[in-house]
Amino acid sequence: xxxxxxxxxxxxxxxxxxxxxxxxxxxxxxxxxxxxxxxxxxxxxxxxxxxxxxxxxxxxxxxxxxxxxxxxxxxxxxxxxxxxxxxxxxxxxxxxxxxxxxxxxxxxxxxxxxxxxxxxxxxxxxxxxxxxxxxxxxxxxxxxxxxxxxxxxxxxxxxxxxxxxxxxxxxxxxxxxxxxxxxxxxxxxxxxxxxxxxxxxxxxxxxxxxxxxxxxxxxxxxxxxxxxxxxxxxxxxxxxxxxxxxxxxxxxxxxxxxxxxxxxxxxxxxxxxxxxxxxxxxxxxxxxxxxxxxxxxxxxxxxxxxxxxxxxxxxxxxxxxxxxxxxxxxxxxxxxxxxxxxxxxxxxxxxxxxxxxxxxxxxxxxxxxxxxxxxxxxxxxxxxxxxxxxxxxxxxxxxxxxxxxxxxxxxxxxxxxxxxxxxxxxxxxxxxxxxxxxxxxxxxxxxxxxxxxxxxxxxxxxxxxxxxxxxxxxxxxxxxxxxxxxxxxxxxxxxxxxxxxxxxxxxxxxxxxxxxxxxxxxxxxxxxxxxxxxxxxxxxxxxxxxxxxxxxxxxxxxxxxxxxxxxxxxxxxxxxxxxxxxxxxxxxxxxxxxxxx
RNA sequence: GCCCCUGUAGUUCAAUGGAUAGAACGGAAGUUUCCUAAACUUUAAAUUCGAGUUCGAUUCUCGACAGGGGUACCA
Numbered sequence: 001x002x003x004x005x006x007x008x009x010x011x012x013x014x015x016x017x018x019x020x021x022x023x024x025x026x027x028x029x030x031x032x033x034x035x036x037x038x039x040x041x042x043x044x045x046x047x048x049x050x051x052x053x054x055x056x057x058x059x060x061x062x063x064x065x066x067x068x069x070x071x072x073x074x075x076x077x078x079x080x081x082x083x084x085x086x087x088x089x090x091x092x093x094x095x096x097x098x099x100x101x102x103x104x105x106x107x108x109x110x111x112x113x114x115x116x117x118x119x120x121x122x123x124x125x126x127x128x129x130x131x132x133x134x135x136x137x138x139x140x141x142x143x144x145x146x147x148x149x150x151x152x153x154x155x156x157x158x159x160x161x162x163x164x165x166x167x168x169x170x171x172x173x174x175x176x177x178x179x180x181x182x183x184x185x186x187x188x189x190x191x192x193x194x195x196x197x198x199x200x201x202x203x204x205x206x207x208x209x210x211x212x213x214x215x216x217x218x219x220x221x222x223x224x225x226x227x228x229x230x231x232x233x234x235x236x237x238x239x240x241x242x243x244x245x246x247x248x249x250x251x252x253x254x255x256x257x258x259x260x261x262x263x264x265x266x267x268x269x270x271x272x273x274x275x276x277x278x279x280x281x282x283x284x285x286x287x288x289x290x291x292x293x294x295x296x297x298x299x300x301x302x303x304x305x306x307x308x309x310x311x312x313x314x315x316x317x318x319x320x321x322x323x324x325x326x327x328x329x330x331x332x333x334x335x336x337x338x339x340x341x342x343x344x345x346x347x348x349x350x351x352x353x354x355x356x357x358x359x360x361x362x363x364x365x366x367x368x369x370x371x372x373x374x375x376x377x378x379x380x381x382x383x384x385x386x387x388x389x390x391x392x393x394x395x396x397x398x399x400x401x402x403x404x405x406x407x408x409x410x411x412x413x414x415x416x417x418x419x420x421x422x423x424x425x426x427x428x429x430x431x432x433x434x435x436x437x438x439x440x441x442x443x444x445x446x447x448x449x450x451x452x453x454x455x456x457x458x459x460x461x462x463x464x465x466x467x468x469x470x471x472x473x474x475x476x477x478x479x480x481x482x483x484x485x486x487x488x489x490x491x492x493x494x495x496x497x498x499x500x501x502x503x504x505x506x507x508x509x510x511x512x513x514x515x516x517x518x519x520x521x522x523x524x525x526x527x528x529x530x531x532x533x534x535x536x537x538x539x540x541x542x543x544x545x546x547x548x549x550x551x552x553x554x555x556x557x558x559x560x561x562x563x564x565x566x567x568x569x570x571x572x573x574x575x576x577x578x579x580x581x582x583x584x585x586x587x588x589x590x591x592x593x594x595x596x597x
Numbered sequence: 598g599c600c601c602c603u604g605u606a607g608u609u610c611a612a613u614g615g616a617u618a619g620a621a622c623g624g625a626a627g628u629u630u631c632c633u634a635a636a637c638u639u640u641a642a643a644u645u646c647g648a649g650u651u652c653g654a655u656u657c658u659c660g661a662c663a664g665g666g667g668u669a670c671c672a
Contacts (some may be wrong), residue, residue, distance in 0.1 A: 385602090460609085
C-alpha cells in the first residue's frame with residue numbers, strides 16, 4: 001500500500017469516526033503540496049465540509065488531528081486556505097527508498113499467460129512513396145504505446161497493415177513503365193522506397209500536364225481530371241490487378257519488394273518493429289465478401305452504376321462508398337476485411353489503431369459498419385488519433401516539395417549530434433564506432449523525445465535545432481543526466497564505496513532529497529496513468545522533471561566528497577534509483593540511454 | 598454549407614475542477630570556472646473574447662472569433 005492509499009483510508013476512518021458517515025477512498029483527493037508551502041501531501045477538505053456540517057477550518061483541524069493521532073507516518077500538519085497539508089515522517093521516506101532500491105522492475109507489471117491481449121496497429125504505410133515526418137510521429141507513438149501497455153501488464157501484439165494495393169500503387173507502376181527505362185534500385189543506387197516514390201511524383205506531374213492540355217482545349221477542370229489518358233490507364237491497371245493479370249502482378253511484386261527493403265531500413269534506424277504484418281492485398285477480398293454479404297442482407301445498397309454504398313444518414317453521417325462501379329475496392333473495404341481477419345487470428349481484447357486525426361471520420365464510420373455487419377466488437381475499436389506535425393517554416397506540402405523525408409531527417413539528426421559532440425570535445429579519445437553509437441543514440445533521442453513529449457492529440461511544430469539542445473526539455477538533456485549519474489556511480493565503485501546496503505532509517509534528509517524520493521516514488525502511478533490515457537507525453541514530461549530536479553540536487557551536493565558515510569551511501573542509492581527510473585521511463589518511450597556520453 | 602478537433606508568456610510545451618497557471622528556449626541583471634559540458638541565482642512576460650454551472654473554471658456547458666482537419670469512385 002502506498003502513501004496515498006494509506007492516507008485515503010485514514011481519512012475515510014476519520015470521517016467515519018468524527019462524523020459517522022461512510023465514504024469511499026476515491027472521494028479523498030490527495031495531491032503533492034505546492035513547493036513553497038510547508039508539507040508533503042495535501043488533502044482537499046472541501047468535499048467533506050458538507051458532511052461535517054462545520055466550518056471548513058474546523059473540519060481541517062478535526063481531520064488533521066485524527067490523522068496525526070491515529071497513524072504512524074504523519075509527523076504534523078498545517079492548514080492553509082482549507083487545504084490540509086500533511087508533513088510525512090522523514091523515516092518514512094528512507095523506508096520508501098529502501099523498497100524502491102530492492103525492486104529491480106520498479107514501476108512495471110509483467111504480463112502472464114492469462115493477461116488480456118491488446119493489438120496495436122501502427123505505421124501502416126502506402127507502398128508508393130517513402131516515409132515522412134508524419135509517419136515518424138505515428139511510428140514513435142505506436143511503439144511507445146505498445147511499450148507502455150506492456151509495462152501495465154497487457155500482452156501486446158504490434159501490427160502493421162501495409163497498404164500495398166490500390167490506385168496509388170498503380171500510378172507509380174504506370175509511370176515507371178512509361179517513363180522509367182527499366183531503372184532499379186541497384187542500377188540507380190537509390191533506396192527502393194525513394195525510387196518508387198519518385199515515379200509517383202512523375203505520374204502526378206505528367207497527369208497535371210495532361211489536365212492543363214485538356215483544359216486549354218476547352219474542357220472543364222473536372223472533365224479533364226476524369227478523362228486524362230494517364231488516369232484512365234491507371235484505373236485500367238487497377239482492374240487488371242484485381243483480375244490477377246500476370247504481367248501486372250509481377251511488376252507489382254517487383255516494385256513492392258523494392259519498397260519493403262527500403263522501409264525495413266527506416267524501421268530499423270528508428271528502432272521500431274512489428275510482431276505481425278498484414279497486407280491489404282491479402283485482406284481486401286475478405287472485405288469485398290463482407291460488403292457483398294451486407295448487400296445481400298440489405299445492410300448496404302447498390303446504385304444504378306453498380307457502385308455499392310452504405311447509408312449512414314440515420315447515424316447522422318453521410319453515405320459512404322464501399323465498392324466502386326468498376327467493382328474495385330476502396331480503403332474502407334479492406335479495413336473491414338482486415339478487422340475480421342485479425343479477430344479470427346487472435347483472441348483480441350482491445351484493438352487500437354494508431355492513425356492520424358484526418359481519419360477520425362473514417363474510423364467512426366468503420367465502427368458503425370462493422371457493427372451493422374454483426375460484429376459485436378465493432379464498436380470497441382479504439383482509434384488512437386494524433387495531430388499533424390508541422391515545421392517552423394510551416395506546413396508540409398508535397399506539391400511544394402516541403403515534405404521532410406524520414407531517412408533524411410534521421411541522418412541529419414545523427415550528424416548534428418556527432419558535430420555537437422565534436423565541438424564540445426567530449427568524445428575525444430573514443431573510437432569511431434563508439435562515437436557513431438553515441439551520435440546515433442543522441443540524435444534519435446532528440447527526435448523521439450521532442451515528438452513524444454507533446455500531447456499526441458495536438459498538432460505540433462517540430463524544430464530540429466531546438467530538439468537537439470543539450471539543455472532544456474530535450475532527450476539529450478535526460479540522457480546526459482543519466483550518463484552523469486552513471487559516472488558518479490562508477491567512481492564510487494572505483495573508490496570501493498559499498499552503497500548497496502540498506503540505508504539507515506534514522507538518517508535525516510533534507511527537502512531536496514525528499515522531493516526526489518517523492519518523484520521516484522511517483523513513477524508507477526505515472527506509468528499506470530499513461531497506460532490508461534495512452535500518453536507517452538505524460539511519461540516524457542515526468543522524466544524531464546526528475547532529471548531537472550536531479551541536476552539541481554547534484555549541483556548542491558558533492559556526493560563523492562561527502563564526509564558522512566551514511567549520507568554518502570544514501571545519496572548514492574538515491575542517485576542510482578533516479579538513474580534506474582530514467583532508464584525505465586526512457587525505455588517506455590523507445591529511447592536508449594547511454595552509460596557515458 | 599455541415600461535422601470534428603485545437604486556441605495558455607515572444608516561441609515550443611505543461612497543468613485528475615483546486616492554492617500565487619508551471620517549465621524550457623529566447624530577453625534582462627548578477628554570481629561562478631565546479632565530480633561531465635555556459636552552470637547557478639534573480640527578473641520581466643500568458644489562459645482569444647462574452648455569458649453560465651460551482652465554494653472554486655485554463656479545465657465543464659452555451660455563444661462569438663481565430664487556426665487546423667474532414668465532408669472524394671484518393672489512401
